Structure formats: C-alpha cells, structure tokens
Amino acid sequence: MANRTPLIAGNWKLNLDHLQAIALVQKLAWTLQDGKHDHAAVEVAVFPPFTDLRSVQTLISAERFELRFGAQDVSEHESGAHTGEISASMLAKLECSYVIVGHSERRQDHAESDAIVGRKAAAALRHGIVPIVCVGETADDLEQHGASAVPVQQLRDVLAELPATGEIVVAYEPVWAIGSGKAATADQAQQVCQALRQVVAEVRGDEAAAATRILYGGSVKSGNIAGFMREPDVDGALVGGASLDATEFAAISRFQQHVGT
Numbered sequence: 001m002a003n004r005t006p007l008i009a010g011n012w013k014l015n016l017d018h019l020q021a022i023a024l025v026q027k028l029a030w031t032l033q034d035g036k037h038d039h040a041a042v043e044v045a046v047f048p049p050f051t052d053l054r055s056v057q058t059l060i061s062a063e064r065f066e067l068r069f070g071a072q073d074v075s076e077h078e079s080g081a082h083t084g085e086i087s088a089s090m091l092a093k094l095e096c097s098y099v100i101v102g103h104s105e106r107r108q109d110h111a112e113s114d115a116i117v118g119r120k121a122a123a124a125l126r127h128g129i130v131p132i133v134c135v136g137e138t139a140d141d142l143e144q145h146g147a148s149a150v151p152v153q154q155l156r157d158v159l160a161e162l163p164a165t166g167e168i169v170v171a172y173e174p175v176w177a178i179g180s181g182k183a184a185t186a187d188q189a190q191q192v193c194q195a196l197r198q199v200v201a202e203v204r205g206d207e208a209a210a211a212t213r214i215l216y217g218g219s220v221k222s223g224n225i226a227g228f229m230r231e232p233d234v235d236g237a238l239v240g241g242a243s244l245d246a247t248e249f250a251a252i253s254r255f256q257q258h259v260g261t
C-alpha cells in the first residue's frame with residue numbers, strides 16, 4: 001500500500017464565529033499537544049466558515065501549531081462579477097491546505113451538480129489546494145441502487161472535470177449517516193471506499209489510486225473511529241458534529257490508540 005497518511009478532518013459547517021474559532025483551535029491544539037499527538041503520523045485539519053479563516057490562519061501560524069485547515073467550499077470562478085463567491089486564489093493566500101467540495105448539504109441546498117463540483121475541485125488544484133471531493137448516496141438511493149452506484153457515478157462525473165494529475169482526497173459520506181447518529185458499518189464503508197478507489201484507478205491510474213486518501217464521513221465519533229480505520233481502503237474521516245468538541249475531536253484523532261483494541 002502506498003503511503004497514505006491518515007487524515008482526520010473536522011467540518012464545522014455553519015457553526016462558530018471567528019472568536020469562538022480561536023478558542024476551539026487553541027483548545028484542540030493544546031489537547032493534541034498534551035496527548036503528544038504525532039502530526040506526521042495522523043494529519044488533523046479543521047474546516048471553519050470563511051469568516052473564521054483569517055483568524056485561524058493567524059493563530060496557527062503565530063503559535064506554530066501543526067494543525068492544517070481549509071475551507072468548506074470554493075468558487076469555480078477566478079474573479080469578477082460573481083457576488084458572494086470566494087476564489088481559490090483567496091484561499092491559497094490564507095494558506096488553506098484543503099477545500100471541501102460537493103458536500104451533500106451544498107448539493108442539496110445549492111443544487112450543485114457533479115460538473116459544478118468538478119469545476120470547483122479544478123479551481124482548487126489550479127491554486128495548489130487539495131480538494132476533498134464529497135460523494136454519497138441518500139437513503140432512497142441506497143434502497144433503489146445499493147450503496148456504491150451513486151457515489152461511484154458522482155466520482156466519475158467529478159473526475160471528468162479534472163486534470164489527470166494533482167492530489168485529491170475523496171470523502172464518502174452516505175447522506176443518511178450525516179448527523180443522524182447512524183453511522184455506516186465499517187464493512188459498508190470499506191466496500192464503497194474500495195469501489196471509489198477503483199474509479200480513481202480507472203480514471204487516473206493504479207499508482208494514483210494507491211496514493212489517494214479516501215475518507216469516511218457520517219456520525220463518526222471516538223467510539224466508532226477505530227473500526228473504520230482498521231479497513232484497508234478507509235484513510236481517515238470527515239467529521240461534522242463531533243469536530244466542534246475539542247476533547248472528542250482530539251480523541252478521534254488518537255484513533256491509533258484504539259485500533260489494536
């Protein structure tokens with residue numbers, strides 16, 4: 001297996017203003033430091049709202065915290081007459097390492113198609129930001145087509161908009177598992193993540209597929225993370241609610257202490 005450093009990513013969604021963001025990042029960094037977290041072994045990243053990013057960047061750089069951070073969305077456009085949009089170059093200036101694209105909440109609330117998601121991911125890549133491409137089936141999709149069909153097609157359609165190279169991360173988030181407290185089983189996550197890796201192999205080649213991190217998201221907690229991380233095709237987690245609690249998110253990031261248990 002290629003070297004895929006596990007990534008624990010916290011998507012704060014529409015929560016916390018910039019002052020609250022500073023408090024949470026400070027607490028998270030200190031909790032990780034107290035636990036002697038090895039950032040080279042497990043990457044930890046936070047995804048605050050746009051208005052918090054400048055404060056988070058200033059804090060992380062001033063304190064030399066090893067935390068990474070990114071945005072929850074990005075414009076497909078570079079600049080110009082696009083009121084309310086935030087460009088990838090603006091995020092790059094803020095030293096964002098990652099940007100989430102195609103989260104199911106944006107697909108639902110803003111009618112984002114796979115083509116739009118793909119163009120957003122392409123914009124991120126143009127500015128050296130790694131896009132975290134979210135895919136996942138709804139409860140209806142699951143009932144009608146099984147778990148893999150919809151996420152596999154979504155990823156194919158997103159990858160069609162991207163250049164053949166450039167690091168991406170894929171996040172499998174079954175919509176029915178998000179915020180529901182009903183996570184997929186580790187086995188279900190593995191099956192879909194394996195199918196998604198196969199898509200990456202078909203489109204970008206075996207070597208790229210072996211090097212691409214695929215995350216699971218949907219009701220991840222410190223109590224279930226170890227099970228997901230034991231699976232060969234799950235390389236980390238995209239965490240919503242549990243990422244708003246520094247102690248719990250740090251505990252999720254320490255999954256290696258529970259993996260052997």
Ligand SMILES: O=C(CO)COP(=O)(O)O
Pocket residue numbers: 011103173177178179180181217218219220238239240241242
């Ligand atoms: O949507 C998610 C992360 O992007 C998952 O949210 P929860 O962890 O709250 O289920």
